[in-house]
């Protein structure tokens with residue numbers, strides 16, 4: 001059984017004035033010890049999907065309209081607030097783009113790691129353990145660093161401390177939402193490699209969300225491509241990158257500088273991701289797709305299984 005299985009998830013944001021569909025029929029799974037990369041342009045629903053796994057979106061305005069989020073076989077959508085609190089940080093932990101949002105500015109980083117460890121078991125963590133966690137995430141001079149406040153650390157070090165805090169609770173699933181976007185390119189690769197090391201060591205599953213296809217390709221076993229609230233392609237990383245089946249995936253790959261050949265000009269995908277509530281009636285990508293025909297504009301495509309664990313939402317995927 002997969003650790004996480006999201007089936008046909010449908011989520012809306014509702015206010016007194018209006019109600020918009022944000023996630024519309026998302027299905028994906030993550031096996032134990034597996035990394036799934038989730039990619040797609042800004043605003044397509046990656047973060048709201050990730051936050052839904054432990055229901056971190058305030059309800060209302062969020063409302064789960066349908067589907068299931070099976071975590072170890074248990075449907076998160078049926079859990080009470082008390083049960084959700086038990087899952088957060090223990091079964092599933094998160095790291096985000098801005099370490100500043102998760103680190104407390106008035107506490108030394110060592111103290112924060114100690115607190116995280118304490119949350120998950122009865123006995124107090126020793127200094128040695130705190131230092132071991134800093135070492136584990138590649139922080140040099142951990143004895144000194146433990147006494148620093150977050151603002152004394154570079155962005156890369158802050159991100160490492162945040163990863164230590166997320167992994168120290170030994171989650172079954174680590175959700176990394178744009179974990180390196182704020183960092184420079186060399187540090188980005190180091191952080192991604194660190195996640196992979198920690199995964200090998202602790203056997204956790206990872207959901208890695210990023211705009212950067214090259215970084216995702218570096219460690220993801222499988223890739224899910226999202227567009228306008230839906231999964232449009234899902235498959236093994238190599239299959240998706242070497243033989244992308246959906247026109248949107250092909251466009252993303254063409255416009256990814258980190259994957260492209262340097263001699264090629266990078267065509268940006270023309271047009272923009274439509275806002276929720278303004279999705280095209282047929283295929284949502286049709287208005288931007290250079291291969292779209294009349295039928296594409298009229299009929300919403302189904303997600304087709306085109307191979308083992310391989311899906312695409314385009315009836316013309318062979319072209």
Ligand SMILES: Nc1ncnc2c1ncn2[C@@H]1O[C@H](COP(=O)(O)OP(=O)(O)OP(=O)(O)O)[C@@H](O)[C@H]1O
Pocket residue numbers: 013022040041042043044045046047048049061275276
């Ligand atoms: N609290 C909210 N209320 C209303 N709409 C929201 C809320 N949070 C997100 N949205 C909308 O939901 C859609 C999906 O947002 P989401 O943050 O999941 O996108 P994303 O794929 O993570 O984008 P990015 O790559 O920029 O992080 C967007 O159109 C966004 O404006």
Ligand SMILES: [Mg+2]
Pocket residue numbers: 046047048177
């Ligand atoms: Mg996001």
